[in-house]
Amino acid sequence: MRTLNVALGARAYPIHIGGSLLDRPELILPHLKTRRVVIVTNDVVGPLYLERLQSGLKALDVGVGTVVLPDGECHKDWQTLNLIFDALLGDRCERSTTLIALGGGVVGDMGGFAAACYQRGMPFIQVPTTLLAQVDSSVGGKTAINHPLGKNMIGAFYQPRLVLADTSVLNTLPPRELAAGLAEVIKYGLIRDPEFLEWLEINLDRLLEREPEALAFAIERSCSNKAEVVAADETEQGERALLNLGHTFGHAIEAGLGYGVCLHGEAVAIGTMMAAELSLRLGWLSATELARIESLFRRAGLPVTGPKLGVERYLDLMSHDKKVEAGRLRLVLLRGLGKAVIHADSPAADLAAAIEARCA
Amino acid sequence: MRTLNVALGARAYPIHIGGSLLDRPELILPHLKTRRVVIVTNDVVGPLYLERLQSGLKALDVGVGTVVLPDGECHKDWQTLNLIFDALLGDRCERSTTLIALGGGVVGDMGGFAAACYQRGMPFIQVPTTLLAQVDSSVGGKTAINHPLGKNMIGAFYQPRLVLADTSVLNTLPPRELAAGLAEVIKYGLIRDPEFLEWLEINLDRLLEREPEALAFAIERSCSNKAEVVAADETEQGERALLNLGHTFGHAIEAGLGYGVCLHGEAVAIGTMMAAELSLRLGWLSATELARIESLFRRAGLPVTGPKLGVERYLDLMSHDKKVEAGRLRLVLLRGLGKAVIHADSPAADLAAAIEARCA
Structure with missing residues (x-):
């Protein structure tokens, strides 16, 4: 495993890069505020990797909720973002609960924006599962949804507390x-x-x-x-x-x-x-x-x-x-x-x- | 006119309090990034004060767009927030355009949240027109909309660049x-x-x-x-x-x-x-x-x-x-x-x- 640091003062965070990191939930634990997380993923990545991440965290006594979104850039909109808010409020998630985005750029952008807005900001972790998300969208805190008149027009700068890039998952990438x-x-x-x-x-x-x-x-x-x-x-x-x-x-x-x-x-x-x-x-x-x-x-x-x-x-x-x-x-x-x-x-x-x- | 300062380092800003400040657009000018603003108001406050603020700014060579929302806490939701985004994008507002919220707490909370999210953040000014907004909601950067399960659940901490509290407008307050x-x-x-x-x-x-x-x-x-x-x-x-x-x-x-x-x-x-x-x-x-x-x-x-x-x-x-x-x-x-x-x-x-x- 290699680790890089994004030097942003009080908002600095590490990027861990390596094989099979999904099986190492202990890397996530120090970045949680409380032992409660909600994993946001989509219906393509979820069936492949959600269970592994979820059970690993549960074994460390972390309460885990899940939200599975429809896959695709065409769903990077208000309606889908609201599915996350409905789930967070329905589950009585607190502002100390951590949101984990497990997926590609769309999941990361939407999960990050939801985390930025929920109760005016909850902790957020990126677990990117595409090459694009691992090299670009999961790093740097740009979050957003699209508007019919322009891409990424509604969003926030909101930094994650950790980026966990498991290179093994790229084996299943089309x-x-x-x-x-x-x-x-x-x-x-x-x-x-x-x-x-x-x-x-x-x-x-x-x-x-x-x-x-x-x-x-x-x-x-x-x-x-x-x-x-x-x-x-x-x-x-x-x-x-x-x-x-x-x-x-x-x-x-x-x-x-x-x-x-x-x-x-x-x-x-x-x-x-x-x-x-x-x-x-x-x-x-x-x-x-x-x-x-x-x-x-x-x-x-x-x-x-x-x-x-x-x-x-x-x-x-x-x-x-x-x-x-x-x-x-x-x-x-x-x-x-x-x-x-x-x-x-x-x-x-x-x-x-x-x-x-x-x-x- | 009295002026208070909200001491937030790089995000510090003044609160001007006094009579007839709506007629003093020169107080707004130094806080604009470019000579372009969009005033967000509602259908109760707009007919009373929009024209005065708008014409004053125009006389100073500021381009002014307007968005008039339906009045009331029951409209502090996604649908109404999207009216602001539609207008901003429809008018090709840039991220350097300043959003001015002219109204009570609902207009300020929604205008502020829209400003926080539009292109990941545009400059924002509060012109509160109710006592509640002047003493509380316009100061401090809390912005939000409601969710059926809870008030102010979706929002951001986003500070204005100026709060202009015109005490004369309280004369028309019910x-x-x-x-x-x-x-x-x-x-x-x-x-x-x-x-x-x-x-x-x-x-x-x-x-x-x-x-x-x-x-x-x-x-x-x-x-x-x-x-x-x-x-x-x-x-x-x-x-x-x-x-x-x-x-x-x-x-x-x-x-x-x-x-x-x-x-x-x-x-x-x-x-x-x-x-x-x-x-x-x-x-x-x-x-x-x-x-x-x-x-x-x-x-x-x-x-x-x-x-x-x-x-x-x-x-x-x-x-x-x-x-x-x-x-x-x-x-x-x-x-x-x-x-x-x-x-x-x-x-x-x-x-x-x-x-x-x-x-x-």
Whole structure:
């Protein structure tokens, strides 16, 4: 087991990464406020892992309630969030009860937001079960639900007390979900870690074959990048926005297609290609560098072109982005491989051309 | 104009108290992040004061959007909260846009919670228009909506950047609402300010006659008490709970009758009498002291006995209270006038008798 620390002062917390951590509830115990938890999961992950986590905690004399949500991004809404509140209140959970999110990004985002709001804040632990959640969404305290007009529009910054990333559970992850997670892994290389990007180009096949050593390294390196950024800028006043490479385009694709049609990681891969196309047009990225990014995504099994929504529709959906400031779209672009920047004044023609270039 | 400061470090903010402050939008300007605001109000307060605030801000070149909610505690729910999110997204409000809550406690609680969640947090200003909101709910950052099983169960601690309390607007406040606000004013005297309690016993009639000098003093003294408690314990780990005198009983009454039947301040008055009855039975309060409290509430036009829900129903509803810890009900009781304490182990028979004693 490897342990990283997210350095956030009074809200600092550890990330444990390793095999079979689900069977080690003693790692959770020191982070509980009282011996009472509610595990929030979904109807795909629940049947696989809920019983193991639950019985382990019960054996340590912890009272365990459970909430099983319907699976999928299309359920990341008010109605489903209310199922959690109904259960917490129905079970008379106290504000000292700990909420454990067992699942992928959707479960983590909703569980975290429910924990942030229930009685104005209850303790919260992330047990991410997808690669995407292990390398990205479970770390850093962003929680949210979607609104028909925009992804993750209603939420809170609310840090967990512990992230427990059991790499063994990735063995049951469908290949498409593994690929979606790799999109966020590759993102860290692109925005701030060129050495890691080279490692990924060499070792991508090992990750696709789910070689435990390679996965553990990639997860730790990703979390370590994320922890550094989050510690420097918890509430995204500046640098943290760089973690959103490809996300403004990607969120437009997710909202435009209807949530759940395209996986978040897939949308991020397409969005990253659009950001790269725009960077190329601004003279910041060479054609060779763009080709290297495309090749890596393709090898990972990720899409590199988006749906034909029309440029106008893309721009309309992108105008709801949380990074919009004084009506100006602010995009994360690349000034070479391994260096992302925030840019506000892309010429409209270049932006449109970049989107067009990546619409299949 | 008097100005108090809520000392919360990086989240510190001023409370301005005075006549006709609605006509002084220049007091708001320095607290905006950009020259764009959305005013959230309701269909009772809006027709009276929205135009004045809106036109004043527009004259200072501030872009102003508005959201008018249906009035009343029964609308403090998800559905109504979503009206705010729909409007914010429909208007493409950015996370730098400021939300201004213009209204009483319900508008402030919902506006504040919407601001806490929109894009994970937008700037927020309180312009309270009821006595209750001016002396209590607008100060201290508690925001929330109700759940059928409990009041204020879903919410956030989220501080405003400014509280602007215009005492002139109290002239249009219905007498019943004025009385409800006085319940919270009297509360400060009872829990920690015996000198203020004596002042209230002498000057209550001046408040009921809405004498500006007297109102301004009572509001400032109340806010000053609240600001001290909040600065010492922002997220209610300890002392802040004392502000909840009468609230555990009161919330049970509000939920038991259905939200909106009884005003919050009325429920707090009844709840305070129940807490006083229990304190009497524990030997902490004399019959004379209890009579002084009852007399003050009666003079203010407040109810001093609650609905006959039955003791079992009271206890059931109270068991959802946010102060419940390890299954034990923790109540705010009085050890004399001007000194509140948190108490966890009231004998069941005394608690039942205290409730019975105050059920009409």
